[in-house]
Amino acid sequence: xxxxxxxxxxxxxxxxxxxxxxxxxxxxxxxxxxxxxxxxxxxxxxxxxxxxxxxxxxxxxxxxxxxxxxxxxxxxxxxxxxxxxxxxxxxxxxxxxxxxxxxxxxxxxxxxxxxxxxxxxxxxxxxxxxxxxxxxxxxxxxxxxxxxxxxxxxxxxxxxxxxxxxxxxxxxxxxxxxxxxxxxxxxxxxxxxxxxxxxxxxxxxxxxxxxxxxxxxxxxxxxxxxxxxxxxxxxxxxxxxxxxxxxxxxxxxxxxxxxxxxxxxxxxxxxxxxxxxxxxxxxxxxxxxxxxxxxxxxxxxxxxxxxxxxx
Amino acid sequence: xxxxxxxxxxxxxxxxxxxxxxxxxxxxxxxxxxxxxxxxxxxxxxxxxxxxxxxxxxxxxxxxxxxxxxxxxxxxxxxxxxxxxxxxxxxxxxxxxxxxxxxxxxxxxxxxxxxxxxxxxxxxxxxxxxxxxxxxxxxxxxxxxxxxxxxxxxxxxxxxxxxxxxxxxxxxxxxxxxxxxxxxxxxxxxxxxxxxxxxxxxxxxxxxxxxxxxxxxxxxxxxxxxxxxxxxxxxxxxxxxxxxxxxxxxxxxxxxxxxxxx
Ligand SMILES: Nc1ncnc2c1ncn2[C@@H]1O[C@H](COP(=O)(O)OP(=O)(O)O)[C@@H](O)[C@H]1O
Ligand SMILES: [Mg+2]
Numbered sequence: 001x002x003x004x005x006x007x008x009x010x011x012x013x014x015x016x017x018x019x020x021x022x023x024x025x026x027x028x029x030x031x032x033x034x035x036x037x038x039x040x041x042x043x044x045x046x047x048x049x050x051x052x053x054x055x056x057x058x059x060x061x062x063x064x065x066x067x068x069x070x071x072x073x074x075x076x077x078x079x080x081x082x083x084x085x086x087x088x089x090x091x092x093x094x095x096x097x098x099x100x101x102x103x104x105x106x107x108x109x110x111x112x113x114x115x116x117x118x119x120x121x122x123x124x125x126x127x128x129x130x131x132x133x134x135x136x137x138x139x140x141x142x143x144x145x146x147x148x149x150x151x152x153x154x155x156x157x158x159x160x161x162x163x164x165x166x167x168x169x170x171x172x173x174x175x176x177x178x179x180x181x182x183x184x185x186x187x188x189x190x191x192x193x194x195x196x197x198x199x200x201x202x203x204x205x206x207x208x209x210x211x212x213x214x215x216x217x218x219x220x221x222x223x224x225x226x227x228x229x230x231x232x233x234x235x236x237x238x239x240x241x242x243x244x245x246x247x248x249x250x251x252x253x254x255x256x257x258x259x260x261x262x263x264x265x266x267x268x269x270x271x272x273x274x275x276x277x278x279x280x281x282x283x284x285x286x287x288x289x290x291x292x293x294x295x296x297x298x299x300x301x302x303x304x305x306x307x308x309x310x311x
Numbered sequence: 312x313x314x315x316x317x318x319x320x321x322x323x324x325x326x327x328x329x330x331x332x333x334x335x336x337x338x339x340x341x342x343x344x345x346x347x348x349x350x351x352x353x354x355x356x357x358x359x360x361x362x363x364x365x366x367x368x369x370x371x372x373x374x375x376x377x378x379x380x381x382x383x384x385x386x387x388x389x390x391x392x393x394x395x396x397x398x399x400x401x402x403x404x405x406x407x408x409x410x411x412x413x414x415x416x417x418x419x420x421x422x423x424x425x426x427x428x429x430x431x432x433x434x435x436x437x438x439x440x441x442x443x444x445x446x447x448x449x450x451x452x453x454x455x456x457x458x459x460x461x462x463x464x465x466x467x468x469x470x471x472x473x474x475x476x477x478x479x480x481x482x483x484x485x486x487x488x489x490x491x492x493x494x495x496x497x498x499x500x501x502x503x504x505x506x507x508x509x510x511x512x513x514x515x516x517x518x519x520x521x522x523x524x525x526x527x528x529x530x531x532x533x534x535x536x537x538x539x540x541x542x543x544x545x546x547x548x549x550x551x552x553x554x555x556x557x558x559x560x561x562x563x564x565x566x567x568x569x570x571x572x573x
Contacts, residue, residue, distance in 0.1 A: 190416065190418055191420065191422065193420070194414075194420040196406075197371055197373060197412075197414040198409070199408075199409035199410035199438055199486075200434070200437070201402070201406050202402060204437060208433065209422055212424045213424050287424075290423055290466040291468065
């Protein structure tokens, strides 16, 4: 017993048994180095081939990169993405809450919505909205089976723009509803109960307590959705909406420089998604700030706390 | 404590009559009668599964009851009388009734995305319409009272269990409740952290707050309770002064339960 105690209390310098890890170093790994070299070599070779392949026609890529038609197409794609995403998130939130509610009518409607808009291809939905006038020449408000209160000519309401927005937003809403629902369900049941016990209304409890905690699991898949959305906007070119893809198509239809023009679009898509990735990682860090240990706990100053509480 | 010196005819703060509660087929409360006077500290003891938590949750209508009635501060919880008939209150109506009842949970249930201070001022500002300054001043006083002034800016995860529970108590006090409900506030704590929470609760009892406390801390019941209620199988088996119920239990089930703590 006593020998054991003395051994464990021996100073690290007391012999070969104890080596302070401070002195440790990582072993040199030849295999990793070789792997790195091979990969870099292959990559360099690939870039070299692409750069010297006349089919890519890089000068044309450079020439059209900031072409006004391309830039206006880019704006359309970005605009559709932003509007479609905002509408999709707002509607998705409403549908997620409806799906989770005790009310059979609300949850039934939400399930039907999600079933339909997730279950059919977006391309078909877009074409459908664009051709709505052939099904319903006039749209308006009326009492079911009763008189019409107000109506419009469908062709004047459904332009390529509105068809694109409606199509993208409704489709997005169905996906966002499922993402948001999963996020809301991931929050500990005790949180909603506590809010309830304090006399919060359901709406306030959702807004102040549940949704902020659900954000941690909502943000990453929403980032995915946003990136899919940017690419999905290229589908609207089939209904003659002048997005990024449609604009480069309209250029190569007269110049026949198909590959370089597609490269222009590809590089723009990659640039946008890269910027979004960075934004997403900042959002994720923000919503997991309460997870981090240390730092704030060590600061006793109530002044700092008051400042924090006031935003 | 002040309950003993209340003038004759004072109305009880809580009145429960013949409270029945079932989950599907399972009858959990089988006719509970209980009055709690203003300023009184009532400790509910009883084996696990006897319906103690359920009874507490019925008092602020987190659970609805199937028979009987519960009144807090003169208002029947969950219902109102309209045209001489009893009508269920809307969700928002019930929310209003709950605002004078504070609750402390076994699992603390602090809002993890908010700092300690934000946790405390959330309800006073958002529900009770206090100004941010008043709410913050009051919150800092409450934190001082539970000995956690230094932690105002910390997130719940950065605190020990005992500290979290003291914040939860401060949060419940911030709404200036007429009644405080505690559901096993120390059961999720490491043994060495139980004392600090019980000390805080003893302080509150001395200051005349009306409290209903579900706990297994017999020592706390002896020392701080005006009355001890022993529940078993959905019934109140025995009720009385702590020295009687704990010191000299009459019912065999109370005796059996208490013998485990000797
Ligand atoms: N939401 C619920 N649904 C179904 N059964 C429940 C629910 N809550 C509690 N019970 C049951 O009610 C009984 C009493 O539970 P509870 O009030 O938590 O007891 P205690 O707090 O005294 O341990 C237990 O048998 C429990 O399983
Ligand atoms: Mg319990």
